[in-house]
Amino acid sequence: MRIAARLLGVLLILAAVALFFWQDIRAFVTNQVNEKIIQAYQNKEETPKVNELEKWITKTEPEKLKLKDNMLGYLKIPAADINEPLLTGPATQANLKNGVTLVEKDEKLTEQNIAIAGHRVEGAGIRFNYLDRAKKGDIVTLVTREGEKHYKIYDIFNVNPSEVNVLDEKKGKSQELTLITCESYNPETLLFEQRMIVKAQITEAS
Numbered sequence: 001m002r003i004a005a006r007l008l009g010v011l012l013i014l015a016a017v018a019l020f021f022w023q024d025i026r027a028f029v030t031n032q033v034n035e036k037i038i039q040a041y042q043n044k045e046e047t048p049k050v051n052e053l054e055k056w057i058t059k060t061e062p063e064k065l066k067l068k069d070n071m072l073g074y075l076k077i078p079a080a081d082i083n084e085p086l087l088t089g090p091a092t093q094a095n096l097k098n099g100v101t102l103v104e105k106d107e108k109l110t111e112q113n114i115a116i117a118g119h120r121v122e123g124a125g126i127r128f129n130y131l132d133r134a135k136k137g138d139i140v141t142l143v144t145r146e147g148e149k150h151y152k153i154y155d156i157f158n159v160n161p162s163e164v165n166v167l168d169e170k171k172g173k174s175q176e177l178t179l180i181t182c183e184s185y186n187p188e189t190l191l192f193e194q195r196m197i198v199k200a201q202i203t204e205a206s
Helices: 002-019 024-041 052-058 093-096
Strands: 071-077 082-087 099-101 113-117 139-144 147-159 175-187 191-205
Touching: 024 052, 024 071, 071 113, 082 093, 093 099, 139 175, 147 175
Parallel strands: 082 099, 113 175
Antiparallel strands: 071 082, 071 139, 099 113, 139 147, 147 191, 175 191
């Protein structure tokens, strides 16, 4: 009985520690999964090799990704600890589970205004959860099989969900990224009432 009681006590302590550090654990494992997805993409593999425990912790479904069709590259913002797979549009819940995604179905990386959406995920430091750490002047890097493009953030602001003009193309202007995530959570309605918009203009390509 004493051994069983001690074992139960140890298990309860471990469970409490895991619960306390859950978001850190989830962020760590999600970053590992992201690296596996990116590595599989770079190796031109069809699907990433992710185990069941990783999928359970991250609440992702990477086995549903067809990397040759669904993944365009990956997005890096070092100042905001962002290193995320970039998926083709539209911005479905399935895509938002597995990375960041182009907003519209037929959107391409050759457009003047490339709109990219990402979730904020329950406090964990993944997807666009730390996008608010980015500042004007910070660099956003878009990596594809064709090379890298670098963009400098020039504006950060909030809009209402109905203000979709931020997605408009500006003919004759330099290419830019429009990064979009939820903002201003209302605990009474359980809704995010605004969208954070980060605008970044291209500086160079390699």
